Amino acid sequence: MxxxxxxxxxxxxxxxxxxxxxxxxxxxxxxxxxxxxxxxxxxxxxxxxxxxxxxxxxxxxxxxxxxxxxxxxxxxxxxxxxxxxxxxxxxxxxxxxxxxxxxxxxxxxxxxxxxxxxxxxxxxxKAAELEGQHDIDRLLGRRTSTATQPLPKGMSVETAQVVERVLRDSEGTLSASECAEQAGLSRVSARRYLEHFTTTGQAEVRLRYGTTGRPERRYRWGS
CATH class of the missing domain: 3.40.50.2300 (Response regulator)
Structure with missing residues (x-):
């Protein structure tokens, strides 16, 4: 108690x-x-x-x-x-x-x-060791986007927290495919949550240009 x-x-x-x-x-x-x-x-x-x-x-x-x-x-x-x-x-x-x-x-x-x-x-x-940046932010009382921003219809808080944690714990940027693999989601679902975080200002997106085709969108937590 x-x-x-x-x-x-x-x-x-x-x-x-x-x-x-x-x-x-x-x-x-x-x-x-x-x-x-x-x-x-x-x-x-x-x-x-x-x-x-x-x-x-x-x-x-x-x-x-x-x-x-x-x-x-x-x-x-x-x-x-x-x-x-x-x-x-x-x-x-x-x-x-x-x-x-x-x-x-x-x-x-x-x-x-x-x-x-x-x-x-x-x-x-009470934990001897924290799992990553997400736990440190929680310990310091920093609110996550899933607590401060309303989610669009069809999106769940639980899935948003998973995607957020993957993005927070990444040492660099992630593509939607890389995020999906780590979060255990489809690429389409991961991309939807990633784009939501960029819209709310919690994450930023960078374009990586290759030799051909459209540039790859890569995401990073924090703006």
């Missing part, structure tokens, strides 16, 4: 967030606090794995709470949940190593998606 501490100055909001977390398998709310100082004391007492941290607290700014946690040697993860949209706040949060930053107001699905990604990254940390 991932043990979660909810920190929000609004009692009702804290109750709602607690209810959201309680609905998720694998997560357990160990407490809720409403001030920065109470949050610091609760982390020391309860030892949560993850703190859902509001920034606008009545006594301390949330990121100052985070800084104090690190100064105290607490290694719990922190996910910011706040209405703060200032660039400086987001930049500071990023520099201080928060695992995610979720703007209020939000619904259950928004929090669920982020917590599930967080749980998946925690599972990767």
């Amino acid at each position: 991932i043990r979660v501490l909810v920190v929000d100055d609004d009692f009702m909001v804290a109750r709602i967030h607690t209810g959201f977390v309680a609905r998720l398998a694998g997560f357990e709310v160990v407490g809720a606090r409403h001030t920065g100082r109470d949050a610091l004391a609760a982390v020391a007492e309860l030892g949560p794995d993850l703190v859902l941290l509001d920034l606008y607290l009545p006594d301390l700014f949330g990121l100052d709470v985070l800084a104090q946690l690190r100064a105290d040697g607490e290694d719990c993860d922190v996910m910011v949940i706040s209405a703060a949209k200032e660039v400086d706040a987001v930049r500071r949060a990023s520099h201080q190593g928060v695992v995610d930053y979720l703007l209020k107001p939000f619904g259950f699905d928004d929090l669920r998606d982020r917590l599930e990604r967080y749980a998946a990254r925690r599972d990767l940390l």
Whole structure:
């Protein structure tokens, strides 16, 4: 179980967030606090794995709470949940190593998606070795195209993830035929997903010219 501490100055909001977390398998709310100082004391007492941290607290700014946690040697993860949209706040949060930053107001699905990604990254940390770039990107919290871009009708998330992983792990460029062979797909199917990734800007295509015929389209992850 991932043990979660909810920190929000609004009692009702804290109750709602607690209810959201309680609905998720694998997560357990160990407490809720409403001030920065109470949050610091609760982390020391309860030892949560993850703190859902509001920034606008009545006594301390949330990121100052985070800084104090690190100064105290607490290694719990922190996910910011706040209405703060200032660039400086987001930049500071990023520099201080928060695992995610979720703007209020939000619904259950928004929090669920982020917590599930967080749980998946925690599972990767238990591995002695990562399989490739795809796992490293997941560990660092980088979203893949299949999570951020809607797929056209007739395309599946599972197949898109397979093609994406093959492309990410390639040391150079791949043709549709080479990608299809590694992914276990037909060339037509692989080409369709590859072209989707180029359309969404997640991949780029380069033309390789031969002595005769049409140039070969070769794909590379990243733009």
